[in-house]
Amino acid sequence: MREQIExxxxxxxxxxxxxxxxxxxxxxxxQTHIVExxxxxxxxxxxxxxxxxNVESEFGAMSACIGASAVGARxxxxxxxxxxxxxxxxxxxxxxxxxxxxxxxxNRAIGAPINIWNDHTDAMSQRDSGWLQLYAETNQEAxxxxxxxxxxxxxxxxxxxxxxxxxxxxxxxxxxxxxEAEQVAKFLPDYExxxxxxxxNPVSIGxxxxxxxxxxxxxxxxxxxxxxxxxxxxxxxxxxxVFGRDSGGLVRPYLLDDAETVIVSMGSVLGTIKDVVDERRxxxxxxxxxxxxxxxxxxxxxxxxxxxxxxxFVNVEKAFSVGIGGIVSSHCRSAVRGLDLENxxxxxGLGGRPITKASxxxxxxxxxxxxxxxxxxxxxxxxxxxxELAREAHxxxxxxxxxxxxxxSQARTDAVLEENEGTDPARGAARARAASPxxxxxxxxGLVGTANVPVSTDAKSEEK
Amino acid sequence: MSTPLGIPGVRQTEIPAxxxxxxxxxxxxxxxxxxxxxxxxSVQSDPNRWNTLTSGHRAxxxxxxxxxxxxxxxxxxxxxxxxxVAVNATGCLEVFSTPYxxxxxxxxxxxxxxxxxxxxxAGAAAGLRAKGKSTRVIAQGGDGGTVDIGMGxxxxxxxxxxxxxxxxxxxxxxxxxxxxxxxxxxxxARTATTQPVGPxxxxxxxxxxxxxxxxxxxxxxxxxxxxxxxxxxxEFKVTKAMSMHGARYIHVxxxxxxxxxxxxxLTVTLARLATQTxxxxxxxxxxxxxxxVMKIRRPAPVExxxxxxxxxxxxxxxxxxPEVIARLQAIADRNIRRYGxxxxxxxxxxVLARVLAxxxxxxxxxxxxLHAASETKQAQAQARTRNAATExxxxxxxx
Numbered sequence: 082m083r084e085q086i087e088x089x090x091x092x093x094x095x096x097x098x099x100x101x102x103x104x105x106x107x108x109x110x111x112q113t114h115i116v117e118x119x120x121x122x123x124x125x126x127x128x129x130x131x132x133x134x135n136v137e138s139e140f141g142a143m144s145a146c147i148g149a150s151a152v153g154a155r156x157x158x159x160x161x162x163x164x165x166x167x168x169x170x171x172x173x174x175x176x177x178x179x180x181x182x183x184x185x186x187x188n189r190a191i192g193a194p195i196n197i198w199n200d201h202t203d204a205m206s207q208r209d210s211g212w213l214q215l216y217a218e219t220n221q222e223a224x225x226x227x228x229x230x231x232x233x234x235x236x237x238x239x240x241x242x243x244x245x246x247x248x249x250x251x252x253x254x255x256x257x258x259x260x261e262a263e264q265v266a267k268f269l270p271d272y273e274x275x276x277x278x279x280x281x282n283p284v285s286i287g288x289x290x291x292x293x294x295x296x297x298x299x300x301x302x303x304x305x306x307x308x309x310x311x312x313x314x315x316x317x318x319x320x321x322x323v324f325g326r327d328s329g330g331l332v333r334p335y336l337l338d339d340a341e342t343v344i345v346s347m348g349s350v351l352g353t354i355k356d357v358v359d360e361r362r363x364x365x366x367x368x369x370x371x372x373x374x375x376x377x378x379x380x381x382x383x384x385x386x387x388x389x390x391x392x393x394f395v396n397v398e399k400a401f402s403v404g405i406g407g408i409v410s411s412h413c414r415s416a417v418r419g420l421d422l423e424n425x426x427x428x429x430g431l432g433g434r435p436i437t438k439a440s441x442x443x444x445x446x447x448x449x450x451x452x453x454x455x456x457x458x459x460x461x462x463x464x465x466x467x468x469e470l471a472r473e474a475h476x477x478x479x480x481x482x483x484x485x486x487x488x489x490s491q492a493r494t495d496a497v498l499e500e501n502e503g504t505d506p507a508r509g510a511a512r513a514r515a516a517s518p519x520x521x522x523x524x525x526x527g528l529v530g531t532a533n534v535p536v537s538t539d540a541k542s543e544e545k
Numbered sequence: 546m547s548t549p550l551g552i553p554g555v556r557q558t559e560i561p562a563x564x565x566x567x568x569x570x571x572x573x574x575x576x577x578x579x580x581x582x583x584x585x586x587s588v589q590s591d592p593n594r595w596n597t598l599t600s601g602h603r604a605x606x607x608x609x610x611x612x613x614x615x616x617x618x619x620x621x622x623x624x625x626x627x628x629x630v631a632v633n634a635t636g637c638l639e640v641f642s643t644p645y646x647x648x649x650x651x652x653x654x655x656x657x658x659x660x661x662x663x664x665x666x667a668g669a670a671a672g673l674r675a676k677g678k679s680t681r682v683i684a685q686g687g688d689g690g691t692v693d694i695g696m697g698x699x700x701x702x703x704x705x706x707x708x709x710x711x712x713x714x715x716x717x718x719x720x721x722x723x724x725x726x727x728x729x730x731x732x733x734a735r736t737a738t739t740q741p742v743g744p745x746x747x748x749x750x751x752x753x754x755x756x757x758x759x760x761x762x763x764x765x766x767x768x769x770x771x772x773x774x775x776x777x778x779x780e781f782k783v784t785k786a787m788s789m790h791g792a793r794y795i796h797v798x799x800x801x802x803x804x805x806x807x808x809x810x811l812t813v814t815l816a817r818l819a820t821q822t823x824x825x826x827x828x829x830x831x832x833x834x835x836x837x838v839m840k841i842r843r844p845a846p847v848e849x850x851x852x853x854x855x856x857x858x859x860x861x862x863x864x865x866x867p868e869v870i871a872r873l874q875a876i877a878d879r880n881i882r883r884y885g886x887x888x889x890x891x892x893x894x895x896v897l898a899r900v901l902a903x904x905x906x907x908x909x910x911x912x913x914x915l916h917a918a919s920e921t922k923q924a925q926a927q928a929r930t931r932n933a934a935t936e937x938x939x940x941x942x943x944x
Binding site: 102103105130131132134135136137138140141142144145146147148149150151152153154156170171174178278279280283284285286287288289290291294 | 562627628629630632633639640643644645646647648650651652653654655656657658660661664665666667668669670671672673674675676677678680697698700701704705707
């Protein structure tokens with residue numbers, strides 16, 4: 082049914098349409114609305130027979146899902162950010178045990194510094210966990226991907242993460258054609274577990290495996306996940322036949338046929354990127370977009386084929402690996418190995434910073450002018466960073482970085498204000514630093530509430 | 546070219562989940578009250594008894610955990626007619642029973658992680674209920690997996706009153722990883738991380754978790770302690786727990802010859818001495834209230850229990866540590882008084898006097914807290930004096 086609905090509510094309805102047997106979840110933003118809605122559905126009796134477990138932690142949530150899945154129940158949970166990291170041990174375990182659990186990850190940054198807004202750092206940290214990862218561009222696609230995820234998970238007996246941008250999608254009201262139970266029933270068969278704890282036919286699941294067979298077990302896990310490269314497009318096709326709309330798949334090309342420049346990205350930012358590309362197309366630029374839906378397994382061949390006709394590609398990605406750079410871009414580079422393509426990685430939108438059309442145009446202008454660095458942090462405040470680097474080099478004290486940045490930024494603002502009043506800016510800045518709420522620790526802002534003590538000693542020793 | 550690595554093939558064995566046992570000692574009570582009334586007979590005395598944990602696993606000689614697990618799960622299987630699944634935390638029990646490609650379990654069995662067995666079992670119970678099955682769920686783990694790393698998930702399971710029987714096999718340290726201290730290690734015990742060195746050798750007084758009492762505080766339907774010295778009692782408690790629904794907890798003392806440094810043939814003796822001294826009280830509680838205790842006929846002095854164990858050897862070296870042993874005795878005496886393990890009229894006068902005089906906190910928990918608090922107060926007072934002596938108030942903030 083097409084309705085104006087919040088993303089998370091649409092996901093809850095789509096998941097409910099898949100008739101899960103067990104839902105176990107712990108609240109964490111921005112995932113919370115999804116499981117709130119599901120708990121209401123279970124409580125009202127709209128999901129007869131389903132069990133809703135209010136667990137004590139995300140670690141408990143994933144553990145309960147493992148237990149439920151092992152006895153043959155269709156199992157669902159959702160999480161985000163720190164929650165995902167808290168359940169990590171069980172996340173790896175679920176895939177190792179071959180439990181077809183479906184989990185929504187409402188993507189969010191990871192602390193410290195604590196930041197509740199969207200980027201892909203959380204799910205990317207689980208790229209080696211053995212889970213499949215599908216990224217949604219819109220709420221419609223997110224809802225559809227959940228239905229497909231149960232099908233894929235249960236056919237492969239592997240867990241699937243459906244990743245959707247926190248807040249940008251989960252909290253956005255959109256027109257969504259929410260999958261309904263009758264439709265889903267035509268597409269998603271009952272869960273028939275490959276292995277199940279059944280007293281009639283007892284098996285031991287989770288035995289200890291030594292060096293003589295561990296490599297083989299891991300190889301088979303890889304082999305099984307690689308089967309998804311064929312299964313995902315197949316499921317996409319069948320979904321389209323039943324639901325009459327195209328969602329999912331491995332990659333989603335947009336205006337690629339004659340494109341010389343391709344922007345590669347994932348998630349909701351694809352919408353903005355497509356708008357920018359449309360505008361540049363109108364100016365006659367040969368530019369296209371490659372959206373990646375399946376990040377695990379990584380569709381190396383599909384990406385290579387999609388990029389083989391272009392001259393250069395730019396990865397715009399909302400996650401990066403500290404110490405090396407873009408994560409998806411390194412995957413893409415290895416996919417096009419041997420092809421002579423210029424490539425750039427642009428880290429953008431970290432911790433919820435908006436990725437604007439203006440910034441993307443600026444990035445493309447730089448690219449055209451040949452001034453785009455191979456590794457670029459979009460909209461990075463150079464002044465602020467350099468000031469901190471200088472301070473760090475001067476004081477040789479690393480300290481809590483975010484607090485230093487906030488303090489430096491405030492001092493700068495105060496200095497500008499004082500300058501406008503006609504006083505000496507350097508002295509003004511020093512005074513502003515000493516008088517800033519962070520420096521004296523009297524009324525620290527919400528962002529740094531607990532960190533005022535180290536900052537205060539820091540600031541005082543600086544004065545001395 | 547691939548090298549043959551000698552990967553073992555999976556073998557299907559024909560070991561049945563129910564084993565017909567031929568008893569040779571016909572007419573004696575040697576195999577578990579077989580001639581007693583039906584309700585009083587041991588589960589293990591049934592010639593068609595269950596065989597949940599088969600022999601041939603790789604536990605050490607004299608392993609208390611293997612013994613306890615076998616009796617507990619056989620009883621649970623008998624009580625549920627084999628309609629049960631077992632969830633296992635990481636630990637000795639999991640490692641010695643399932644080295645791939647072998648498994649000693651004839652019941653459906655799942656191992657996930659060290660700290661999540663209660664949550665996995667809760668999920669399994671929920672899944673089975675959702676699938677409309679009446680299959681029962683048992684979770685089991687050692688003391689480390691239960692009182693330390695898994696305590697959060699266990700508390701969650703208690704709080705939700707999930708339909709799971711959780712059995713903790715307590716051998717009082719992390720035996721599987723090389724005998725390190727756990728939250729259930731008793732005071733003064735030597736472990737790999739509480740060495741018998743320094744002025745206060747072994748594990749400190751005033752620490753450790755009494756998981757059975759913590760479980761009682763959750764007011765779950767059933768909590769019990771048991772030991773492998775009284776296997777009939779263990780069977781009875783598991784059977785009783787299986788007749789109930791909701792969260793149930795049984796804490797079983799299982800001596801570990803390797804970790805305790807005791808002879809393999811002393812496992813049952815030591816378990817009995819732990820009870821008979823009063824150091825390990827055996828009781829049942831329902832809804833958070835104690836409903837029964839196993840009485841002690843004659844209290845054994847704690848030395849009898851401590852001496853055969855190498856983990857307490859430092860208490861007896863040289864002139865010995867009579868004060869420390871007296872303190873351990875006080876713990877036993879306090880338990881005797883707290884749980885009413887012996888009726889007053891059964892006690893010799895001197896023992897009665899000792900029991901009545903035992904301090905309420907021989908573990909030294911309050912003492913440690915008070916000590917820490919007094920130190921804090923002292924530090925505060927010192928700081929105040931120092932500050933009063935300082936003239937410049939702006940410097941005071943930097944202290």
